[in-house]
Every structure is written in C-alpha cells, then in structure tokens.
Amino acid sequence: MCSYRIVLADDHALFRQGVKKILNSAKELEVVAETGDGLELIELLKKISPDMVILDISMPNLRGLEATREIKIISPAVKVLILTMHKDNAYLADAISSGAEGYLLKEDADTELFSAIATLRNGGRYISPLLSGDIAHELIQASHKEKSTWPSDPLTIREREILKLVAEGISNRGIADLLYISIRTVEHHRANIMKKLNIKNTANLIKYAVRMGYTSETA
Known part of the structure; x- marks a missing residue:
C-alpha cells in the first residue's frame, strides 16, 4: 500500500522533530519533507506532491495562514492541518477561511494527531476538542457559504x-521594512503577483490595483 505523504512546516526544529517521530511510528505515513520557513514550504510544494501539509501559524517570511492560501491556489487537493x-x-x-481542513492544538498533538490526520484523509474536517462546539461548527458552515458565494481571488x-x-509608490525596501520581511521576499511576492495577473510592468500593476480598489482598503 502506498504511504500517505506529509510535509511538516514549523520553525521550532525540536518540536518538528518530535512530530516527525510520532508520524514515523505509523507505517502508512511518510514525512517526505520538512521546513521552518513559509516561503521555503511553497517552493517545496512546487517540486513534490504531498497528500497533506501540517504547519504552524507562526513562521518566518510567510506565515502559516498566508501559506495555506497559497497552497490552496497551487495545489488545491493537498489537505492542510x-x-x-x-x-x-x-x-x-x-484558518478555516484560508482553506485549512484541520486545526489541532499542539497540546493535543500527542493524543489527537493520528485522529486529525485520519479525519482529513477521509474528507472530513478536524478541530481540537478544546475548541470544538457550536462556535467551531458555525465557523465551518460560514466558510462553506463564503466559498459558494464569493468569487475566487487569485491573490493571497x-x-x-x-x-x-x-x-x-513604496519601494521594495520600504515594503520590507513596513512588513518586517526581507527584500527578497518582497521581490518574490511581486513576481508571483505579476505572474498570476499576467501583468508585465509596474505601471499596469498599479492600474490594476487602483481599478480593483486595493489602494482604498486594507488587505
């Protein structure tokens, strides 16, 4: 039987190794790659085809929820926990509105990780017992409604x-300083934006932003 391929993304190496050890104890699961960086995660997914990504919210360069949106654009079939x-x-x-199928608290990982993975593999959604209840159910229902009524937005x-x-009119360096990210990360995002929108130069990129209202509202 083919193994279920998982990518781990968490900027705490020791915790990541602990999760990897838990997963490797199951013969049907295989950790095919790991990283502690959000942008590196996206680059990994362009090279390999996992069944699931397990990731933390707090990561450098590209945070977990932003990475989740990106994952759902480039690999919609990949499950996100x-x-x-x-x-x-x-x-x-x-997390739910970003497209994640599961939300597991780290303190529940020892006892609930396999259950969460199994639920997602079978097409369900999983939320940690400490968070489960009416609120979680309402959030899931709301996410289904949003997906059915909102137009697809290609940008994260x-x-x-x-x-x-x-x-x-802010420069790449200025954007990097404002968002506390590297200039390289800004350049990466700009290249992705222009590729997604099929726009070849900054002038037309600005025209698009004005037309779409990005200059008058926050992200």
Whole structure:
C-alpha cells in the first residue's frame, strides 16, 4: 500500500522533530519533507506532491495562514492541518477561511494527531476538542457559504497587502521594512503577483490595483 505523504512546516526544529517521530511510528505515513520557513514550504510544494501539509501559524517570511492560501491556489487537493498553540477563535476562523481542513492544538498533538490526520484523509474536517462546539461548527458552515458565494481571488492576503503598498509608490525596501520581511521576499511576492495577473510592468500593476480598489482598503 502506498504511504500517505506529509510535509511538516514549523520553525521550532525540536518540536518538528518530535512530530516527525510520532508520524514515523505509523507505517502508512511518510514525512517526505520538512521546513521552518513559509516561503521555503511553497517552493517545496512546487517540486513534490504531498497528500497533506501540517504547519504552524507562526513562521518566518510567510506565515502559516498566508501559506495555506497559497497552497490552496497551487495545489488545491493537498489537505492542510494547522498545528498551533493558538486557542483564540479568531485564529481558528482565519484558518478555516484560508482553506485549512484541520486545526489541532499542539497540546493535543500527542493524543489527537493520528485522529486529525485520519479525519482529513477521509474528507472530513478536524478541530481540537478544546475548541470544538457550536462556535467551531458555525465557523465551518460560514466558510462553506463564503466559498459558494464569493468569487475566487487569485491573490493571497500578503500579496494584496504588498500590491496595496506598491500602488502607493513604496519601494521594495520600504515594503520590507513596513512588513518586517526581507527584500527578497518582497521581490518574490511581486513576481508571483505579476505572474498570476499576467501583468508585465509596474505601471499596469498599479492600474490594476487602483481599478480593483486595493489602494482604498486594507488587505
């Protein structure tokens, strides 16, 4: 039987190794790659085809929820399980709206990780027991409604944020300073934006931003 291929993404190497050890104890699961960087995760997914990505919310260069949106654009079939310490329902809501199928608290990982993976493999959604209940159910229902009524947006949250700043005339270095990311990361996002929109130059990129209203609203 073919193994179920998983990519791990967490900027805490020791925790990542602990999760990997748990997963490797199951013969049907295989950790095919791991990283502690959000942008590196996206680059990995362009080279390999996992069945699932397990990732943290807090990661350098590209945060987990932004990475989730990107994953769902480039590999919609890949299941996403958020593995985090954040118990706030706001994070849960953002994770679900970003496209994640599962939200597991790190403190539940020892006992619930395999259950969460099995649920996602079978086409379901999983939310940690500590967060499960009416609120979680309402969030899931709301996410289904949004997906059925909202038009598809090719840009991620971070890309819209960067496009807004570009349209305001801020340089790559200025954007990097404002968002606390590297200039290389800004350049990567700008290249992705132009590729997705099939726009060849900055002038037309700014025209697009103005036409779409990115200059008058936040990401």
